[in-house]
Amino acid sequence: MVLLFWISIFLIVYTYVGYGFVLYLLVKIKKIFSKPFLFSSDSALPTVTLIVAAYNEEDIIEEKIKNTLELDYPEGLIQLVFITDGSSDSTAAKVAGYSSIELLHQDSRAGKMAAIKRAIPFIKGEITVFTDANTFLNKAAILELVKHYQNPKVGAVAGEKRILVDDTADASSAGEGFYWKYESKLKQWDYELYSNVGAAGELFSIRTALYEPVESDTIIDDHMIAMRIAEKGYIIAYEPLAYAMETASADVAEELKRKIRIAAGGIQSIFRLRKSANPFNQPIFTFQYISHRVLRWTITPFLLILVFFLNIVLVVNDAGLFYIALLIAQCLFYLLSIAGVYFERKNIRIKALFIPYYFCVMNYAVIAGINRYFRKQQSAAWEKSRRK
Secondary structure, X not given: OHHHHHHHHHHHHHHHHHHHHHHHHHHHHHHHHOOOOOOOOOOOOOXXXXXXXXXXXXXXXXXXXXXXXXXXXXXXXXEEEEEOOOOOOOHHHHHHOOOOEEEEOOOOOOOHHHHHHXXXXXXXXXXXXXXXXXXXXXXXXXXXXXXXXXXXXXXXXXXXXXXXXXXXXXXXXXXXXXXXXXXXXXXXXXXXXXXXXXXXXXXXXXXXXXXXXXOOOOOXXXXXXXXXXXXXXXXXXXXXXXXEEEEOEOOHXXXXXXXXXXXXXXXXXXXXXXXXXXXXXXXXXXXXXXXXXXXXXOOHHHHHHHHHHHHHHHHHOOOOHHHHHHHHHHHHHHHHHHXXXXXXXXXXOOHHHHHHHHHHHHHHHHHHHHHHHHOOOOXXXXXXXXXX
């Protein structure tokens, strides 16, 4: 029992903190023996197609269009494609008002992946950039993404996601903002070691020729598109100077809905990305994939529950003061999380409670997402979350 307790503790700590330390050290060691790829400022720019899938985004679509038209990239080298399949509001009509944008629209809605598949034959660019309708890119985003394709080993490039948080942020805003700052650092180190392990739909790009259709029922299509390219032996680069900005979820309930969907998609992807989990294929990539993704999306949330109850049993069996202290620490952490729930509902913002609250929400979402996936209750169609 003691051995199981400590193995579980190790895996939990490794998943959320330890992997970051290991990654940091490995990157430092690598830099001693190898130099990073040097980009040339004289390299010819590739042609680019930027794809935006929008569903009932009439409130924000014109702002997205304005942001897209202001991107710093030569006009003759960029193609803009907006897909508005299934939209029942004025989204399609607003996009149609811009002659520089190619509009793809049909009344039926089959999910984001189906919409992307429908757009593939219209793509003219050597590089395809995907971005969401409710995110806004910095002007240099495309230039920063495409420079990585000077390296022939790079098959996809992920941009950075930034959550806009102010001093009045609630638990969903502050927790999500903190999470993405930590995630961005891990992604940077992942790439510096070897490769990223996936991409977020807010902003990522691929070599168009490497695109491989994924199943239409794919829940997290962005992750799967990038990972299928990585399974071919290419690197997923990461570029923090190309970033997508968006506001946080409207509240914790909206963030939870989004996280549950991602967790269900994470489990689905694990079953489908068998080459990624095979250490005989790409050992370093497999190490990164399991450490950064698989553990979070599978056993670690359940280990948190196991550790708590094993700790109670050890204390009852008089295992010693150290185990009593650990149990007290766990209880305090979860009490802080419960207090976070209470104060969130009362609209009282105490930042010290945001992280334990958000941490528990994230792990509950994984368990709920796994349950939803195996019950076949998760649709591939995107469930739009309200934003601040």
